[in-house]
Amino acid sequence: MAVKKKQYQAEHQKQRAEIDQAYTQLDEVYAVAVDALSHHRHDWMNELQLLYGYVQLGKRDKQVECVERIKEQMLAESRVSKLGIHSLVFYLQSFKAVNRSIQLEVELSDGITLADRLGTEQSEELTRVIKETVSAYEQFGGSSWGECPTLFLMVSEYEGAVHFIFEPEEEYPNPDGAWEAVNLIIQDTGITATRTEEDPASISLQVLVDSKN
Incomplete structure (x- = not known):
């Protein structure tokens, strides 16, 4: 007893x-x-x-x-x-209120939605990757990136994938550090990352999605 x-x-x-x-x-x-x-x-x-x-x-x-x-x-x-992932929408819309050290400017093409096109686990994974990628830019930019620098996040869809393109407005001091960090962040996920030699500070994340109904 x-x-x-x-x-x-x-x-x-x-x-x-x-x-x-x-x-x-x-x-x-x-x-x-x-x-x-x-x-x-x-x-x-x-x-x-x-x-x-x-x-x-x-x-x-x-x-x-x-x-x-x-x-x-x-x-x-x-x-x-209208992105369709509540956690990601909340993060993007509340970013300015929470983070005062960098400015995140989000630009979306018309009509993009991920509602019912990703599973719950994929949606949570994507939100985490977006958050950690922004943090990586902030961390590896450091004080030499400038006071309250601007990071653009441009979202578009083509060739069966949604592309999240991160592009610093100012000259970014450590593109290789951010690139290595992002590759660790996306490890063991279905998300891929690319960048170009011409603009190594700009990183594009791609996530495959189901076609719209």
């Missing part, structure tokens, strides 16, 4: 620890979401204040430029939201 009671207590403590860990992770997600929403609200307020200033000054050409910029930002966010 005493043995069963100890086993029950041990199992109960284990379940309690797992629940506590789940709540901690959930709280972390909520915190990131709140930061991301706050960041977006701040950005939109800046744009609206700028637009209001142009209206007050009667600068019609600047008003048009501002409206077009806002429209393009909305379209870009809409494209990201």
Whole structure:
């Protein structure tokens, strides 16, 4: 009887620890979401204040430029939201709120979605690879990459694969270090990586996908 009671207590403590860990992770997600929403609200307020200033000054050409910029930002966010992998969408849309050391600019071709085209394991794997590739650029760029440098991530689809192309805006100090790191990151996955001699700092990741329905 005493043995069963100890086993029950041990199992109960284990379940309690797992629940506590789940709540901690959930709280972390909520915190990131709140930061991301706050960041977006701040950005939109800046744009609206700028637009209001142009209206007050009667600068019609600047008003048009501002409206077009806002429209393009909305379209870009809409494209990201349609990627179809929730964890990846959340990472990309909350990046600016979480990471202040580099700026990630995401550009997607129209109509790209991975919804129902990758399995659950493949989707999680792709999200991890994207995250770790960004971190590799940040790590191997170091302080010599500049203050808050910009990394472009361009996503397009052709020849039966979706291509995620990473391209630093500024001159990148350690392309070979980033390249070696990315090859370790994609090891034992279905994702491949390529780069060119002309632009060794630009790395393209390719993931094969099912054709659209």
